[in-house]
Structure formats: C-alpha cells, structure tokens
Amino acid sequence: MTSVLVANRGEIALRIIRACHDLGMRAVAVYSDVDRDALHVRAADAAYPIGRAAPKESYLNAARLIEVAKRAGCDAVHPGYGFLAENADFAQAVAAADLVFIGPPATVQRLLGEKTAARRVASEAGVPLAEGTEPLRDVAAARAAAKRMGYPVLLKPAAGGGGKGMRAVADESEFAAAWRGATGEAMTAFGAPALYVERLVPHARHIEMQILGDARGEVVWLGERDCSIQRRHQKLVEESPAPTVDDELRGRLGVAAVKVAKAVRYTNAGTVEFLVDGDGRFYFLEVNTRLQVEHPVTEMVTGLDLVTLQLRIAGGEPLPFAQGDVVRRGAAIECRVTAEDSFGGFLPAGGIVALVREPAGPGVRVDSALFAGMTVPSEYDPLLAKVIAHGRDRAEAVARMRRALDEMRVAGVPTALPFLRYAMGEPDFLAGQYDTDYVPTHWPPAERGDLPDGAAAAGALAAVLAVRSRTERRAATPTDTAWARAAREDGLR
Amino acid sequence: MRYEVTLDERLVRVELTPDGRFTIDDRAVAAEVREIVRGWLWSVTLDGESHEVTLLGHDPMRVDVNGTEVRVAVVDERAARARGGAPRAGSGRVEIRAPMPGLLKAIHVKEGDAVAKDAPLATLEAMKMENELRAPAAGRVTKIGASAGTKVEGGSVLVVIASE
Numbered sequence: 001m002t003s004v005l006v007a008n009r010g011e012i013a014l015r016i017i018r019a020c021h022d023l024g025m026r027a028v029a030v031y032s033d034v035d036r037d038a039l040h041v042r043a044a045d046a047a048y049p050i051g052r053a054a055p056k057e058s059y060l061n062a063a064r065l066i067e068v069a070k071r072a073g074c075d076a077v078h079p080g081y082g083f084l085a086e087n088a089d090f091a092q093a094v095a096a097a098d099l100v101f102i103g104p105p106a107t108v109q110r111l112l113g114e115k116t117a118a119r120r121v122a123s124e125a126g127v128p129l130a131e132g133t134e135p136l137r138d139v140a141a142a143r144a145a146a147k148r149m150g151y152p153v154l155l156k157p158a159a160g161g162g163g164k165g166m167r168a169v170a171d172e173s174e175f176a177a178a179w180r181g182a183t184g185e186a187m188t189a190f191g192a193p194a195l196y197v198e199r200l201v202p203h204a205r206h207i208e209m210q211i212l213g214d215a216r217g218e219v220v221w222l223g224e225r226d227c228s229i230q231r232r233h234q235k236l237v238e239e240s241p242a243p244t245v246d247d248e249l250r251g252r253l254g255v256a257a258v259k260v261a262k263a264v265r266y267t268n269a270g271t272v273e274f275l276v277d278g279d280g281r282f283y284f285l286e287v288n289t290r291l292q293v294e295h296p297v298t299e300m301v302t303g304l305d306l307v308t309l310q311l312r313i314a315g316g317e318p319l320p321f322a323q324g325d326v327v328r329r330g331a332a333i334e335c336r337v338t339a340e341d342s343f344g345g346f347l348p349a350g351g352i353v354a355l356v357r358e359p360a361g362p363g364v365r366v367d368s369a370l371f372a373g374m375t376v377p378s379e380y381d382p383l384l385a386k387v388i389a390h391g392r393d394r395a396e397a398v399a400r401m402r403r404a405l406d407e408m409r410v411a412g413v414p415t416a417l418p419f420l421r422y423a424m425g426e427p428d429f430l431a432g433q434y435d436t437d438y439v440p441t442h443w444p445p446a447e448r449g450d451l452p453d454g455a456a457a458a459g460a461l462a463a464v465l466a467v468r469s470r471t472e473r474r475a476a477t478p479t480d481t482a483w484a485r486a487a488r489e490d491g492l493r
Numbered sequence: 494m495r496y497e498v499t500l501d502e503r504l505v506r507v508e509l510t511p512d513g514r515f516t517i518d519d520r521a522v523a524a525e526v527r528e529i530v531r532g533w534l535w536s537v538t539l540d541g542e543s544h545e546v547t548l549l550g551h552d553p554m555r556v557d558v559n560g561t562e563v564r565v566a567v568v569d570e571r572a573a574r575a576r577g578g579a580p581r582a583g584s585g586r587v588e589i590r591a592p593m594p595g596l597l598k599a600i601h602v603k604e605g606d607a608v609a610k611d612a613p614l615a616t617l618e619a620m621k622m623e624n625e626l627r628a629p630a631a632g633r634v635t636k637i638g639a640s641a642g643t644k645v646e647g648g649s650v651l652v653v654i655a656s657e
Contacts, residue, residue: 184623341592345624348592348619348624350594350647354532354533355530355533379620380620381620406560407560409547411547411557417562418561421560451501451503452561453559454544457546457558458546458556458565459505459507460517460524460526460539461537461546462554462565463496463507463508466496466569467494467509
C-alpha cells in the first residue's frame with residue numbers, strides 16, 4: 001500500500017493525510033466545488049474535483065470516488081467518518097475495484113450496519129441490550145410498541161448512525177410529530193425511512209469502547225470514552241477515562257465489546273457504544289464501523305496513532321501489540337468547536353471566517369481545517385475544529401482545556417466556544433456529574449455571568465470604533481490617525 | 494466625545510478626550526488601543542492590565558474579551574439623549590431569519606396566530622439537520638416571509654412577530 005485516496009473533507013481528511021505522510025505514503029484528496037480552497041486540498045499530494053457541493057453529487061458519489069482513485073494511481077481508500085464510511089455497498093465496490101478499503105469489510109458492515117441486526121449480534125454474543133423493536137414503517141405499530149415498553153422512548157433510524165434522525169419522545173402526545181420528523185430526517189440522511197423504537201434509559205451516560213481488530217482475528221480494546229455531553233444527539237465533549245467508570249466496569253465493557261467484535265470477525269478500528277445507568281448496568285447500543293470523530297481522546301491516553309494503525313492493519317499487518325501491552329496514561333478531553341450559535345439554540349450558521357487563532361502549548365492538540373478567509377459551507381457538518389487536552393489526571397486535562405479554549409479565537413461565524421468554555425468551569429462537569437441531559441439542563445445559564453475583568457477594554461474599543469466610523473464618514477486629511485482626528489474635531493466643536 | 498456602551502446588559506460610559514485620554518465610568522484610565530489585525534483584533538491596555546479584544550461579528554456586535562464573549566452596543570451621548578435616555582428595549586417587531594441557507598421544511602404558524610415564547614415557528618433543513626426555529630418572545634405573527642418546501646437564503650426573513 002503506497003497511495004491512499006482520502007474520500008472525505010474537513011479536519012478528518014487532513015488527519016488521514018497526516019497519517020499517510022507519517023508512513024511515507026502518498027495522499028490523494030478529493031473536493032467538491034465549494035471545497036476547492038480547503039486545507040485538505042492543499043495538504044494532499046494530489047487533489048481531484050468530484051462534483052457539486054451537494055454531498056450526493058460529490059462526497060457520496062461512490063462511482064466517481066473509485067474512478068478518481070484508479071485514475072490517481074491509488075491502491076487504497078480511506079472513507080474517514082460520515083459520508084460513505086459506513087456504507088457497505090461502497091466498501092464492497094472499493095474491494096471489487098482491487099482497492100484496499102481502510103475499515104471493516106462490507107460483510108462486517110452489513111452485519112452491524114443495520115441497527116436492529118447489530119442488536120441481534122450482541123444479544124447472541126451474550127451482551128445486554130435496552131429493550132427495543134425490529135425496524136418499523138407503520139406509525140400505529142410503533143406507537144403500540146412504545147406504549148407497551150412505556151415512555152419515554154427513543155425513535156432511531158434503523159439504517160442510521162451518528163445520532164442523525166434520532167428523537168426522544170416523552171409521552172404519547174408527542175409521538176406523531178416525532179415520528180414524522182424522524183422519518184423525514186432518516187430519509188434525507190440515509191435514504192431509508194424505517195425506524196425502531198427503543199426504551200430510553202433515563203440519566204444514562206453514553207460510554208463507548210474503542211476496539212481494533214486484525215485479519216488474524218485478534219481484537220483488543222483500548223479504553224472507553226464518555227460522550228454524554230450532546231445537543232440534538234450530537235456529541236460536543238468527549239473524555240477518557242469516563243469519570244464514572246472504574247477499572248472493574250472498564251474491564252467488563254472491554255470484554256463485552258471484544259465479544260461483539262469477535263462474533264462478526266471484526267477487523268480494523270471500531271467503536272462499540274453502550275448506555276450505562278446510575279447503577280453500573282450497561283446496555284449495548286450499536287457499533288460504529290469506522291474511525292470516530294473523537295478518536296484523538298483515546299490516542300492521547302494510549303499514545304497510539306489509530307489512523308496509522310488502521311492503514312497498517314488494512315495493509316495486512318497483524319496488530320503490533322497484545323491486550324496486555326495497552327497502557328492508559330492520564331486523562332484526555334475533546335471539545336468540538338462547531339459553527340453553531342451557542343446563544344441561539346446551537347443553530348448551525350455559515351459565513352466567512354475572518355480570523356482564526358488555534359491554541360497550543362503543553363498537552364494541547366488541535367485537529368482542524370480552519371483558516372482565515374474560509375467560507376464555512378452550509379452543505380456539510382458544522383464541525384470546524386477539535387481541541388483535545390491531555391493531563392496526568394482529569395483536573396490537569398480540564399485546566400489545560402480551559403486555557404486552550406480561552407486562547408482560541410474564531411471571528412466571523414458563531415461557534416460553540418461560549419458553551420464549551422462555560423462547561424469547562426461548570427461545577428457539575430468539574431465533578432464529573434453529568435449525563436445525556438447535561439446541555440438542556442445547564443445551558444444557557446440563567447444569568448450570563450459577570451462581565452470579564454477586561455470588559456472595560458471592550459468599552460474603550462467600542463468608543464474608538466465609533467469615533468472611527470464617524471471620521472470615515474467625514475473626509476479628512478490622511479496624515480492623522482483616525483481617532484486623534486475625531487477627538488480634535490470634538491474639541492473644536 | 495462621550496459614549497454609552499452596553500456590554501451584555503451592563504452600561505459603561507466611555508469618554509474619549511481630544512488629547513486621546515480615556516475616562517471610563519468617570520474614572521480617568523491610562524488606556525492604549527493597538528490594532529493588531531485591521532478591523533478584527535486589538536490589544537488594549539488599561540492602567541497596565543493587558544487585554545485582547547477580538548471582533549467576532551457585526552450586527553449585533555459581538556466581541557471576545559480575553560476568551561469571553563460579550564455583546565456590545567454603542568451610542569454617542571447626544572444620540573442617547575435625543576432618543577430619551579436609556580437604550581431602547583425591543584421595538585416590538587421581531588424578525589425570525591434563516592440563520593443560513595437551507596430548505597424550509599415547514600412553517601408551523603400562520604398570520605394572526607398568537608405564539609408563546611419558544612413556540613416552534615418553522616423547520617429549516619441545513620447542514621444535514623432539521624433545525625427548529627422558535628419564537629424569541631411571545632407575541633402575534635404579523636407576517637410569513639417564505640413558504641414551506643422552498644429553498645431560502647441565509648438571512649431571509651421567515652416569520653415576523655409583534656412581541657408583547
């Protein structure tokens with residue numbers, strides 16, 4: 001394997017390009033019409049246009065991607081996450097074109113991709129599940145099932161992943177509207193409207209276990225991540241170790257994850273997701289048959305590079321270590337800086353990024369595709385950058401994260417930074433006391449808090465800018481500074 | 494020149510004298526304002542304390558001060574007096590605009606409807622997600638600006654409410 005087509009965009013495309021370069025491989029980027037200027041295009045060794053902005057006409061166009069891979073002389077394809085990463089037909093088409101698919105093969109993806117099929121696999125492997133139904137298309141049947149298991153329930157797209165199209169339903173009066181919304185979103189996102197109903201485990205924590213498997217059938221678990229801080233079932237903050245998971249529970253989750261993986265002869269990187277309730281009981285949710293957005297958290301704690309391992313495993317190498325060799329050190333947190341308005345219900349917002357400063361310093365890593373002057377396209381996921389902080393323990397990781405977020409600047413588009421900064425100083429988060437209800441119960445805060453120490457500086461600047469705009473409206477001699485001039489005019493008046 | 498600057502909900506009076514001195518809330522302050530990136534980033538020192546101010550967005554003006562986001566409104570004192578003193582509250586007309594281009598999936602209200610604060614007004618599909626736009630205040634719907642099933646530009650007015 002010497003040349004990899006990176007079938008994705010944004011920060012993950014850049015992450016994969018870096019891994020290729022670390023292994024001395026060539027990386028080939030693809031881009032839609034609106035991504036011509038993107039960072040991943042410039043970082044790659046070659047770059048090919050694949051069509052219009054709409055995902056269906058570019059990053060989801062399997063035939064086009066394979067054609068580009070062949071034309072560019074690639075021998076492998078890395079799908080990243082999202083887009084075609086969990087599309088078994090794509091994995092099959094890549095293999096049929098004599099290209100290496102970097103991820104689990106189509107057969108494994110089929111067994112785990114459909115969520116209710118994955119539940120059957122887990123159940124047969126002896127792993128506990130939350131109560132749930134088979135895929136349903138009929139609203140009456142679904143409503144009856146919900147009533148049987150008792151509210152609250154979750155509606156989930158059978159074909160889905162990544163939280164898209166998922167709806168929590170508190171009681172029967174909300175059912176019809178939630179069903180309509182979720183069916184529509186499942187159709188848009190996955191082209192399949194079928195949903196299943198699952199009992200909602202209240203105050204659950206969303207814990208996932210990273211696994212790696214090789215072609216010999218070896219599977220290891222690397223550690224868990226707590227991804228409970230979410231809005232619209234989309235994760236905002238992830239950390240490892242999970243504050244409520246002790247060594248004993250971690251071991252049980254690891255063993256359960258490996259059982260599910262071995263049942264389907266899993267290869268490459270994957271994540272087994274669980275819900276964990278307040279009493280340490282856990283329930284299998286699903287398997288993400290791909291690299292996760294939050295994989296850097298595990299990389300920081302284990303010191304492993306998951307993407308180069310993906311490439312090596314896909315190239316036929318055995319896992320270079322055994323379960324007993326995996327060492328977890330300290331704690332790591334990831335914050336997702338998305339183009340969403342923290343103060344406006346996290347509505348995504350596009351625009352032009354006027355200025356960017358990314359944090360750095362001890363224990364801080366930034367995976368980002370941001371640059372000043374970029375236009376944030378409205379066609380794709382609003383993730384702009386991931387800030388990851390590592391420390392000897394959770395307290396040090398949080399302190400470094402707080403420092404990093406304070407350093408970060410993104411001007412021109414609204415971002416999730418105000419929420420993320422708030423969470424890193426919020427007592428429940430600091431105590432590790434949070435679950436999937438965290439965002440709606442903690443944000444926005446009842447009061448916007450005290451003004452920062454330097455707020456008067458904003459006042460001084462606002463006055464300077466007001467003077468400047470007044471002066472710019474009046475023609476003036478070009479030798480003076482704008483506000484000395486305005487100040488003098490005021491003095492003369 | 495004297496300015497009334499509103500930072501979040503707090504009012505600060507800033508005076509800029511002809512020789513470049515600042516008075517903040519009637520206290521003389523040794524201030525220096527250096528523009529680092531034209532139009533976006535400034536270094537401000539106030540009595541020796543160092544602050545960094547980044548303009549995050551216009552209309553409404555949002556700035557970042559040392560890592561905290563603050564909303565800013567500024568009027569000069571004469572304009573404030575002419576307007577009858579304190580900065581005005583909302584005029585009563587509230588426009589709900591599309592935060593970005595997308596497909597308007599549904600409008601949940603019609604002209605004349607009374608809506609409660611946080612009532613869903615429209616569903617906009619953008620960035621692969623369905624986004625519920627909610628009423629920022631209670632009031633009556635006075636205008637619907639777009640129809641369901643159509644593509645809308647970012648910033649286009651979808652619903653207008655006369656707030657109570």
